[in-house]
Amino acid sequence: DEPSEENLVEILKLVYGYDSFRDGQVDAIKMVLAGKSGVVVLPTGAGKSLCYQLPALILPGITLVVSPLVALMIDQLRQLPYVIRGGLLSSTQTPEEASESLMQLRQGGIKVLFVSPERFLNEDFVSTISSLSAISLVVIDEAHCISEWSHNFRPSFMRLRASLLRKTLNVRAVLAMTATATTTTLDAIMSALDIPSTNLIQKAQLRDNFHLSVSMVRNRMKDLLILIKSPPFAEVQSMIIYCKFQYETDQISRYLNDNNILAKSYHSGITAKERSYVQDLFNSNKIRVVVATVAFGMGLDKSDVGAVIHYSLPESLEEYVQEIGRAGRDGRLSYCHLFYDDETFFKLRSLMYSEGVDEYAVNKFLHEVFPADKSSCGKICSLIKESASRRFDMKEEVMLTLLTRLELGHVQYLQLLPQINATCTL
Ligand code: ADP
Ligand code: MG
DSSP, rough: OOOOHHHHHHHHHHHOOOOOOOTTHHHHHHHHTTOOOOEEETTTTTHHHHHHHHHHHHHHSSSEESEEEHHHHHHHTHHHHHTOOEEEEOSSSSSHHHHHHHHHHOOOOOHHHEEGGGGGOOOOHHHHHHSSSEEEEEEEETGGGGGTTTTOOOOGGOOOOOOIIIISSSSEEEEEEEOOOHHHHHHHHHHHHOOOOOGGEEHHHHHHHOEEEEEEEEHHHHHHHHHHHHGGGGGGSSSEEEEESHHHHHHHHHHHHTOOEEEEEOOOOOOHHHHHHHHHHHHHHHHHHHOOTTSSEEEEETTTTTTEEEESSSHHHHHHHHHHHOTTTTTSOOEEEEEEEEEHHHHHHHHHHHOOOOOHHHHHHHHSSSTTTTHHHHHHHHHHHHHHHOOOOOHHHHHHHHHHHHHHHHHHHHHTTTOOOOOOOO
């Protein structure tokens, strides 16, 4: 019989000392205990490990955890509650260490075994493991490594397919876990592991009180000033402006102060004392704007930030999502604007109009603009092609491309954001 939710909470208290489950954990645990395979997409720090640790403790057989990095495996092994006996098998071990682990496994001394994906290429390993006690669960951590489109694709993860796990190893359930998954990556994970789309557990990563807008920069600082002095930004009391470079934050902060907008810059080039001084001024509403690099925001505890402006493109969509997430924690509608610079625009334009559309070049370029997300490049290319043949205004096209990229690449974000208003300010 599968334990009830009350039973699970009791076990949670006993084993971990926690009072309650976090969002998504119970769903994942129940799914696995019912013998179903699934995918768990939860942000870093949300508590994904517990989703396999508890089932591993309860299920009769062993649990294999596949992880892309030995360091991650060692970390997770250390974090196992003491009642769950763990072991490790990686390609960096000596043959003696490896056979020691296997012996322990054979004698029933290991409940959770951490293995590197390369192990599954080894016939000996596969036959040994399949002759052992039943494998109740295989966990694939950082499962986005399965997708060729993901930024850290690992060819050895390709071996981890439903046919091997279900048929050869006779595994009862497979649990794929990741913090970052575009729709393309999710599709790849689910088809490789033969997981039905209904078995996806994904919790909101973003609130729905953002108004997003994008515009091309013509005259950098002036454009910024105009934006801040126009509604709705003019009415916003506290805002953050993100820049790529430290010197930019100083320059913009000076410019804003010259224009009667109280601002301070924040980056890792100033002392810790100055940094906490700026944060205090911001928290107590003594300044209106913090002009910062990526260094600002972690541990920021201010709920009424009303706007986040990106003066330059963030390094990745993940970074973007994290940074706009600092606005509107009080639940009020907040405004997020992203400036798209001329250089990027001209580069993209020349790629689009030199000799038709060079898909490879556009792909490469988009990858440079958003290094952490390759998934939607193909779709973007065909969109550019399409719009090029329709002879849209070029600027509009670039805006559309960027917005479409935001939409296509991260459909799941938009699904979480029903009220999103991706406006195009030209
Ligand atoms: P992830 O793998 O999703 O990044 P972890 O599994 O490493 O996150 O968990 C992050 C932290 O949250 C750990 O310190 C873990 O002990 C803690 N944690 C997990 N679940 C709970 C819970 N239900 N209550 C309190 N803390 C939890
Ligand atoms: Mg983890």
